[in-house]
Amino acid sequence: MASAAERIPEEARKRAEELREQIAYHDWRYYVLDDPEISDEEYDRLLDELRALEERYPELRTPDSPTQRVGGKPAPQFRQVRHLQPMLSLANARNEGELRAWVERNLRLLRRAGVDLARLRYVTEPKIDGLAISLVYENGRLVRGATRGDGEIGEDVTENLKTIPAVPLRIPDAPPLIEVRGEAYMPRREFVRVNEERIARGEPPFANPRNAAAGSIRQLDPRVTASRPLSIWCWGVGATEGISFDSHYESLEWLRAHRFRVNPDVELHDDVESVIAACKRWEERRDELDYEIDGVVVKIDDLRLWRVLGVAGREPRAAIAWKFAPMTATTVLRRIGWNVGRTGHLVPYAELEPVQVSGVTVKTATLHNEEDLRRKDVREGDEVIVMRAGDVIPQVVSPTARAVRRPDRPPPPQPPERCPACGTKTIKPEGSVWTICPNRAGCPGQIFQAIKHFVSKGAMDIEGLGEENVRRFLEEGLIKHVADIYELDVDRLAALRGFGRTSAEKLVRAIERSRSQPFHRVLYALGIPGVGAVNARNLARHFRSIDRLLAASEDEIEAVEGIGPILARTIREALDDPNTRELIERLRRAGLRFEEEPPAADSEAQPLSGKTFVLTGTLPHLTREQATELIESAGGRVTSSVSRRTDYVVVGDNPGSKLERARELGVPTIGEQELLELIGKERVSSLTSG
Incomplete structure (x- = not known):
C-alpha cells in the first residue's frame, strides 16, 4: 500500500518547492535589500498557494517552509545548547589613543611571529546594541538558532528566530555547515510604535530598543515574538564545513550574496588613520540611524592573522570595540514629582543631582509610569543609574545596590490623590498602569501638554511657539484651547510685554504656514x-x-x-x-487640512514617480526626514540600501560606504541642489513654505 508521501502528485511536490524558493527570494528582496520586485498582493498570492498545497498534502510541509515562520508551539522552557565555536567578547577602546595602542600591540606580536606586514587592512562595522545570536545552517537549511548566553552555552530560540523575516530559513549554494552570527534588534521607529501601542493598552513601555529585542527573542511563545517588529544585522561567520574564508570582509560579502542582511556601511581600510576617521563619523551620525549602536567594531581583515594573534582571556586580539561616550551615569535622586500628560495620565519624573551623561548635563529624568516605578523600586534619596540614548529623554534605570541596602530608605512613592495641575481627585481605571486626572476639558496641565504637542516639530511645527510661549500665553489668557492658536493676531501678541511687533509678525506667519500641513x-x-x-x-x-x-x-x-x-x-x-x-x-x-491630497496622475506633478533614492551623509540644508518627505511627495521612494534598481544616491558630507557601492554599480550620484532641481522649484517652495 502506498504511503501518504508516495501519493503526493509529483507536480504538487515540484510546485511547492518552486513556491518556497520564490518566496525566500522575495523575502530577501524585501527584508534584506529593501528593494521588492513584486507587490504585496502578488506575494500574498504565492504564500496562499503554498499554504493551500501544504494543507492539502501535509507531508509537503517542511521546517524551513515560509508558512512555518509563525505558529510554533510555546516552549515550557528554553533548552541550553553549546556553541560550535565560542562566541567571544571584545576588548574596548574608549578613545583614539587606546585604539592606536591596540594597533601597535598587534604589530609587535605579528613581527615577533615573523609575519610579513607589507599590508595590514582593517574592517569597521557598527556595533549594534541588540541581542547577539547564532544561526546554524546544515546543507542550506536553518537547523538551530541560539542566544549568545555566556559565550560557550546559549539558549535554543530557533522557533523565535524563524519568525524574523530577515532571517533566511534556507540559503542557496550552501556548504554542508555554516554558522552565521549577528545581532537581533528592534528598529527605533518600530520601538516608538510598539511603545505607543503598549501605552494605549495600559501596558508598561519598554525601556529601550535593546530590552525590547531581547525580551521579544526570549518569549516562550513564538507567536509573541512574531508580533514584534524585529530585524537582524549579520556580522560574522563561526564554525564551517566545506567552505573557508581568507578575510573577514570576504566572509561578509559571501553572507551578503547568500541573502543575509549585512550592514551596507561596513568599510574596508588600508591604514589606521582611515579607521579612526570612520569611527568618528559613526559617532557623529549615531543619532541619525534607525537602530541603536554603542560603538564601532574594528577587525583585522586577514583571518590568518587572527590565528597568529590568538585570544587573550575571552577576547580575540584581532578585534576591538571603539566604544562611544557612556550613556549611563550614577547620581542621587532628590525628589519624585508627577506631571499630568495630554491624555490625563500622571507621569512620574525624577529630579536629580546634576550629572553628565553622554556629554549632556542631566537634571531631570523620566520614570515612565507608576508600574515601572514600582518595578524599578526607586525612592527619594536613592543613588540611581541614569541612561540617555541619542535624543531620547534621560531615564532612571534602577537604584544602585548600595541604595537598596541603606537603612533610612523611605517607603515606595505613590501617585497623588489629587491632580497636581488642577486639584481634581485622581482615579485609576481597573487594569490600567496609569492613575489619571479625569478633568480632560478643564485641567490646565492637560491643556498645556496638548498644545505643546500640537505645535511640536513632528506635528504642526509652529516655529516660535515653544514651551515657554505656550505656558505664557495660557497664563496671560491669550489661549485656552488648541484651536485658539489660530485666532492670535499681531496686535494682541505685540501688546505683550517684551514681545515686540517683529516677533509677533514672525509668529503669526508661522501659524499661517501651519494651516498647510498635510x-x-x-x-x-x-x-x-x-x-x-x-x-x-x-x-x-x-x-x-x-x-x-x-x-x-x-x-x-x-x-x-x-x-x-x-x-x-x-x-x-x-x-x-x-x-x-x-x-x-x-x-x-480654522482652515486646517483634513483630507489627504490624492496622488497626482500626471508626471509633471509627480516628477519622481517610479524613482528610487538612497540618502547618505549630511545634506547642507535638509534633514534626512525633510529630504525623504520631499522625495515621497514628488512620487519617489526612499530605501536604505543601494542596489541596481536604485535610480539616484543623494550624497551629503561624510557619506558612508553607500557612495562606494553606488560607484561600483554605476548608480548616478547627486547632491542636495540637484535633488531639488529634479523635484522642481515650485513644488519645493510650496512644501517648505508649508
Missing part, C-alpha cells in the same frame, strides 16, 4: 492616544479624510497597517469623545 500631521497633532507619527501617516493614507476616519468602525480601523484590536478600540473611543469632535470642527473652521 492631513497626517494634523492627525498626529490631535493627540489621539496611541496615534504617533507612524500610525497617523498610515491612518491618513488608508482613510484619506477625517470624515471617513470618524465614520470607520473598529474593524475598519484595525485593518490599517500597525493597528491592533486594542489600539483600534482606543482610537474609536477617542474619536467618539465630544472634546475630540469639537477640536476637529474648530480646526476645520
Whole structure:
C-alpha cells in the first residue's frame, strides 16, 4: 500500500518547492535589500498557494517552509545548547589613543611571529546594541538558532528566530555547515510604535530598543515574538564545513550574496588613520540611524592573522570595540514629582543631582509610569543609574545596590490623590498602569501638554511657539484651547510685554504656514492616544479624510497597517469623545487640512514617480526626514540600501560606504541642489513654505 508521501502528485511536490524558493527570494528582496520586485498582493498570492498545497498534502510541509515562520508551539522552557565555536567578547577602546595602542600591540606580536606586514587592512562595522545570536545552517537549511548566553552555552530560540523575516530559513549554494552570527534588534521607529501601542493598552513601555529585542527573542511563545517588529544585522561567520574564508570582509560579502542582511556601511581600510576617521563619523551620525549602536567594531581583515594573534582571556586580539561616550551615569535622586500628560495620565519624573551623561548635563529624568516605578523600586534619596540614548529623554534605570541596602530608605512613592495641575481627585481605571486626572476639558496641565504637542516639530511645527510661549500665553489668557492658536493676531501678541511687533509678525506667519500641513500631521497633532507619527501617516493614507476616519468602525480601523484590536478600540473611543469632535470642527473652521491630497496622475506633478533614492551623509540644508518627505511627495521612494534598481544616491558630507557601492554599480550620484532641481522649484517652495 502506498504511503501518504508516495501519493503526493509529483507536480504538487515540484510546485511547492518552486513556491518556497520564490518566496525566500522575495523575502530577501524585501527584508534584506529593501528593494521588492513584486507587490504585496502578488506575494500574498504565492504564500496562499503554498499554504493551500501544504494543507492539502501535509507531508509537503517542511521546517524551513515560509508558512512555518509563525505558529510554533510555546516552549515550557528554553533548552541550553553549546556553541560550535565560542562566541567571544571584545576588548574596548574608549578613545583614539587606546585604539592606536591596540594597533601597535598587534604589530609587535605579528613581527615577533615573523609575519610579513607589507599590508595590514582593517574592517569597521557598527556595533549594534541588540541581542547577539547564532544561526546554524546544515546543507542550506536553518537547523538551530541560539542566544549568545555566556559565550560557550546559549539558549535554543530557533522557533523565535524563524519568525524574523530577515532571517533566511534556507540559503542557496550552501556548504554542508555554516554558522552565521549577528545581532537581533528592534528598529527605533518600530520601538516608538510598539511603545505607543503598549501605552494605549495600559501596558508598561519598554525601556529601550535593546530590552525590547531581547525580551521579544526570549518569549516562550513564538507567536509573541512574531508580533514584534524585529530585524537582524549579520556580522560574522563561526564554525564551517566545506567552505573557508581568507578575510573577514570576504566572509561578509559571501553572507551578503547568500541573502543575509549585512550592514551596507561596513568599510574596508588600508591604514589606521582611515579607521579612526570612520569611527568618528559613526559617532557623529549615531543619532541619525534607525537602530541603536554603542560603538564601532574594528577587525583585522586577514583571518590568518587572527590565528597568529590568538585570544587573550575571552577576547580575540584581532578585534576591538571603539566604544562611544557612556550613556549611563550614577547620581542621587532628590525628589519624585508627577506631571499630568495630554491624555490625563500622571507621569512620574525624577529630579536629580546634576550629572553628565553622554556629554549632556542631566537634571531631570523620566520614570515612565507608576508600574515601572514600582518595578524599578526607586525612592527619594536613592543613588540611581541614569541612561540617555541619542535624543531620547534621560531615564532612571534602577537604584544602585548600595541604595537598596541603606537603612533610612523611605517607603515606595505613590501617585497623588489629587491632580497636581488642577486639584481634581485622581482615579485609576481597573487594569490600567496609569492613575489619571479625569478633568480632560478643564485641567490646565492637560491643556498645556496638548498644545505643546500640537505645535511640536513632528506635528504642526509652529516655529516660535515653544514651551515657554505656550505656558505664557495660557497664563496671560491669550489661549485656552488648541484651536485658539489660530485666532492670535499681531496686535494682541505685540501688546505683550517684551514681545515686540517683529516677533509677533514672525509668529503669526508661522501659524499661517501651519494651516498647510498635510492631513497626517494634523492627525498626529490631535493627540489621539496611541496615534504617533507612524500610525497617523498610515491612518491618513488608508482613510484619506477625517470624515471617513470618524465614520470607520473598529474593524475598519484595525485593518490599517500597525493597528491592533486594542489600539483600534482606543482610537474609536477617542474619536467618539465630544472634546475630540469639537477640536476637529474648530480646526476645520480654522482652515486646517483634513483630507489627504490624492496622488497626482500626471508626471509633471509627480516628477519622481517610479524613482528610487538612497540618502547618505549630511545634506547642507535638509534633514534626512525633510529630504525623504520631499522625495515621497514628488512620487519617489526612499530605501536604505543601494542596489541596481536604485535610480539616484543623494550624497551629503561624510557619506558612508553607500557612495562606494553606488560607484561600483554605476548608480548616478547627486547632491542636495540637484535633488531639488529634479523635484522642481515650485513644488519645493510650496512644501517648505508649508
